[in-house]
Amino acid sequence: MVVLSKEQFARAEKETLWFPQLEKDACGVGFVTSIEGKPSHKILEEGRTMLERMAHRGACACDNDSGDGAGVLAAIPDQFYRDEVKKMDKLELPPLGQYATGLLFLDTETYKQAKEAFSDLSRAFGLRVICWRKLETCSDSIGSEAKKTEPCIRQVFVGADHADDKERFERDVYMLRKQAAVQMTKQSVNCYVCSLSTSTVIYKGQFTPNQLYKYYKDLTNPDFKSHIALVHSRFSTNTFPSWNRAQPNRMLAHNGEINTLRGNINFMRAREGVMKSSKYGDDLPKLYPVVEEALTDSGCFDNVLEFLVRAGGRSLPEAAMTMVPEAWEKDDEMGPEKRSFYRWASMSMEPWDGPALLAFSDGRYVGAILDRNGLRPARYYLTQDNHLYLSSEVGVVDLPVHTIVRKNPP
16 A cells, blocks of 8 residues: 555556546445434444454555554534533534534645635635634554645534524535535645534544544543444555545445446436436536545445435435345335335436445434445344444444344344
């Protein structure tokens, strides 16, 4: 595994046999959640155990200490952030749901310019930057190769006068996130938005699984409480790793490969010319391209999944089932309602096919699906305290047998 600078990436694309559009992942993925929605720091700690026991699913650089990537998606720890912002800036955050937050990877030389550009872009969508937060990180915990491209990391909090209109606010936040990717590139300003959401936050980077919680001090703070911890350990295939390519993505963590990727991307680009939206109206083109440039297969899938939920008005489970349908045509045991759904979905979108385990969450839902052949298996356990554990491995969390009330296989 080789770590490249931005200039080396551009040179590799022009002069080598590397094709960014053919990048694949074969990773470790899983989540811990309270199905009752009760937040606790225990869930975050169990996510850490799960992630670190999937270290064999990740890859290392030549220094043996720089990973392909690792990360965790969690529900926004409202009280923790509220206390931090009040302590730092003497500011009071709006009620949960009326502000959006996320981590941004910026360039150490242009981060001030990027913050100004992001603030200007926010105002263009009727939003405002409430404040910026500098995270406490530990660069000594990562490898020398990863340090070469370590970004300047800042957390942003975004609000609006109309934030009590939940649908409108989330629509504007999504447009801001999409336009940030396009406009910052046009201005030659490095700015990667890990996530921007009213319900979830993502901590990730070019780490080994054992480095993630050591790097971000937030994750080991007992006051950081979440009812979801969705984790990912990355192993790149035919790709160069980078901080941006680490997972989870905005809604998705993926183990496997999308073999139909080129066709899927082309179909989505073709649809941009005919799509209409009652929700976005004339603003719909601001969400294009639906599939952004220079992403892995996981990143492309995540872009479309996010688009179907945010712009298409679908629930997250519905969007996931549309993109990766079961082998339903000859399943005599499948109920008529589900069969009818898949028949309709097959007419609205072609399947994203390949060996895949897909775990996803938007803060409201957390779940997982397999490819239609089950080539990337997963195991789950439901315990007496209504905690659900799912991962691509067994044995990633120690659970007393007597506490397990349901599992697969039975």
